[in-house]
Amino acid sequence: xxxxxxxxxxxxxxxxxxxxxxxxxxxxxxxxxxxxxxxxxxxxxxxxxxxxxxxxxxxxxxxxxxxxxxxxxxxxxxxxxxxxxxxxxxxxxxxxxxxxxxxxxx
Amino acid sequence: xxxxxxxxxxxxxxxxxxxxxxxxxxxxxxxxxxxxxxxxxxxxxxxxxxxxxxxxxxxxxxxxxxxxxxxxxxxxxxxxxxxxxxxxxxxxxxxxxxxxxxxxxxxxxxxxxxxxxxxxxxxxxxxxxxxxxxxxxxxxxxxxxxxxxxxxxxxxxxxxxxxxxxxxxxxxxxxxxxxxxxxxxxxxxxxxxxxxxxxxxxxxxxxxxxxxxxxxxxxxxxxxxxxxxxxxxxxxxxxxxxxxxxxxxxxxxxxxxxxxxxxxxxxxxxxxxxxxxxxxxxxxxxxxxxxxxxxxxxxxxxxxxxxxxxxxxxxxxxxxxxxxxxxxxxxxxxxxxxxxxxxxxxxxxxxxxxxxxxxxxxxxxxxxxxxxxxxxxxxxxxxxxxxxxxxxxxxxxxxxxxxxxxxxxxxxxxxxxxxxxxxxxxxxxxxxxxxxxxxxxxxxxxxxxxxxxxxxxxxxxxxxxxxxxxxxxxxxxxxxxxxxxxx
Numbered sequence: 001x002x003x004x005x006x007x008x009x010x011x012x013x014x015x016x017x018x019x020x021x022x023x024x025x026x027x028x029x030x031x032x033x034x035x036x037x038x039x040x041x042x043x044x045x046x047x048x049x050x051x052x053x054x055x056x057x058x059x060x061x062x063x064x065x066x067x068x069x070x071x072x073x074x075x076x077x078x079x080x081x082x083x084x085x086x087x088x089x090x091x092x093x094x095x096x097x098x099x100x101x102x103x104x105x106x
Numbered sequence: 107x108x109x110x111x112x113x114x115x116x117x118x119x120x121x122x123x124x125x126x127x128x129x130x131x132x133x134x135x136x137x138x139x140x141x142x143x144x145x146x147x148x149x150x151x152x153x154x155x156x157x158x159x160x161x162x163x164x165x166x167x168x169x170x171x172x173x174x175x176x177x178x179x180x181x182x183x184x185x186x187x188x189x190x191x192x193x194x195x196x197x198x199x200x201x202x203x204x205x206x207x208x209x210x211x212x213x214x215x216x217x218x219x220x221x222x223x224x225x226x227x228x229x230x231x232x233x234x235x236x237x238x239x240x241x242x243x244x245x246x247x248x249x250x251x252x253x254x255x256x257x258x259x260x261x262x263x264x265x266x267x268x269x270x271x272x273x274x275x276x277x278x279x280x281x282x283x284x285x286x287x288x289x290x291x292x293x294x295x296x297x298x299x300x301x302x303x304x305x306x307x308x309x310x311x312x313x314x315x316x317x318x319x320x321x322x323x324x325x326x327x328x329x330x331x332x333x334x335x336x337x338x339x340x341x342x343x344x345x346x347x348x349x350x351x352x353x354x355x356x357x358x359x360x361x362x363x364x365x366x367x368x369x370x371x372x373x374x375x376x377x378x379x380x381x382x383x384x385x386x387x388x389x390x391x392x393x394x395x396x397x398x399x400x401x402x403x404x405x406x407x408x409x410x411x412x413x414x415x416x417x418x419x420x421x422x423x424x425x426x427x428x429x430x431x432x433x434x435x436x437x438x439x440x441x442x443x444x445x446x447x448x449x450x451x452x453x454x455x456x457x458x459x460x461x462x463x464x465x466x467x468x469x470x471x472x473x474x475x476x477x478x479x480x481x482x483x484x485x486x487x488x489x490x491x492x493x494x495x496x497x498x499x500x501x502x503x504x505x506x507x508x509x510x511x512x513x514x515x516x517x518x519x520x521x522x523x524x525x526x527x528x529x530x531x532x533x534x535x536x537x538x539x540x541x542x543x544x545x546x547x548x549x550x551x552x553x554x555x556x557x558x559x560x561x562x563x564x565x566x567x568x569x570x571x572x573x574x575x576x577x578x579x580x581x582x583x584x585x586x587x588x589x590x591x592x593x
Contacts, residue, residue, distance in 0.1 A: 016467070023424060023470040024431070025463060026451035034460075035467055041526050042468060043481075046413040049488050050480060059486030060493060062315045062345070063301040063542030069344035083208040087435035098433050103446045 201457030211308020258288025283535025290560020424469030
């Protein structure tokens with residue numbers, strides 16, 4: 001995409017539903033209506049960045065990203081299984097597993 | 107206790123010198139919290155037993171002649187988005203439900219190694235997303251100066267707990283102003299260190315390239331003392347810097363003669379409340395009278411800081427908050443039996459509040475195919491231009507001065523229905539996060555209605571020493587920080 005292209009930020013309910021599905025959010029009808037207006041407002045305001053000349057400007061995705069961060073490759077203690085499971089809403093503690101609803105079939 | 111006697115430095119000196127016991131200091135903090143918290147709603151959790159046990163241990167160690175740390179016996183409050191082992195972390199969200207972290211954040215280990223006494227966890231905007239503390243699942247915090255006003259956000263509970271003299275020091279996190287702005291609203295000192303100064307390990311991630319932990323205090327010297335404890339490289343956070351950590355309190359010479367203070371006149375010409383403007387100009391005059399030199403600077407891309415910030419922080423948040431899915435910890439929607447995907451999406455809809463959902467939606471949108479280049483990538487490029495503005499300014503000046511917030515603290519509910527208006531109130535704070543720079547807000551006066559106003563200084567990357575020196579010199583020339591809320 002050419003950065004100079006102006007992306008129109010009119011939103012429809014269908015757009016909001018598409019984004020909600022990507023974000024794993026099951027929105028109520030009321031929320032869909034509200035976000036359709038509010039997100040369009042915010043995006044319309046944010047469109048002003050598209051007017052800035054950024055040709056040849058590298059993106060800053062992080063500060064201090066240049067430093068070396070590797071540590072020695074040595075095994076270290078980690079969280080015990082029972083501690084890792086202690087906060088789970090549903091766990092098979094004896095088996096050392098998180099439990100979730102059916103994934104396939106049914 | 108008067109305001110000076112309730113500073114961290116005073117308590118620490120008393121505990122080490124034997125004129126004050128850690129248990130008395132702790133009990134005083136707990137009593138004060140019990141007296142004011144019903145009105146303020148500043149604390150999500152108070153753990154009196156744990157705090158008193160630690161205080162007794164400090165007194166016992168002193169009695170047996172053991173050396174004590176530099177925060178000996180200082181009661182502290184922790185924003186409820188940082189993990190204290192065994193103490194519930196909620197991030198003021200329903201989705202974490204009864205989450206009890208199995209580990210300490212690095213900042214907690216450092217504070218407790220310095221013999222600070224943690225009394226509880228403070229209310230905040232849900233997952234630190236907000237500028238008013240109204241986005242908490244547990245209701246808003248009230249401003250100790252006027253209970254119908256916002257305490258600022260997102261670290262509103264920490265700011266209010268210090269302003270109301272519950273504790274002399276508290277921790278907040280600052281992603282776009284969430285320490286400095288509530289400090290301004292509550293009439294206390296709030297410091298956001300340089301990005302990478304303080305470990306984020308154990309801080310619940312909101313926007314990882316912007317988040318930074320820092321202290322609230324009643325004096326710049328207390329903030330400097332806290333930073334000396336908090337700062338430093340951490341193997342558990344690869345983004346921490348290996349910059350040497352100074353004794354920041356020792357940098358407070360009170361001398362600002364010849365210090366060059368950058369004043370971005372064009373940037374602050376519009377949209378600043380007249381009373382805030384008056385207080386800001388008076389603060390500049392005070393520093394000039396102390397020998398500092400005011401230098402006009404230009405920050406041509408600062409006007410884009412708010413849109414860039416809300417594109418970047420929501421994109422990062424949408425990714426960071428994907429982990430809250432009802433599997434490993436926290437809340438799971440009870441009726442979600444139809445399948446895994448339904449469980450995820452129903453849990454997240456019921457568990458997250460409206461502002462968090464709005465930001466996840468916005469971030470997902472700007473990262474999605476067809477919009478990534480025009481919004482997210484473009485924002486990152488403008489972020490580079492903004493950084494360059496500051497790099498150029500710091501060739502000519504030592505610190506940059508701005509108001510912390512364009513208005514005095516507004517009324518609870520005033521902007522709650524209009525997210526964009528709320529976002530615009532972050533205009534002066536977000537650029538420090540985008541550029542990674544340290545910033546501090548110090549009290550600089552009151553509105554006609556008696557509401558606190560903050561003065562913000564920003565420093566060069568990792569030059570908190572100069573930043574704190576200027577802020578402390580200003581504080582020494584004024585008495586704003588000695589005023590207390592009549593609560």
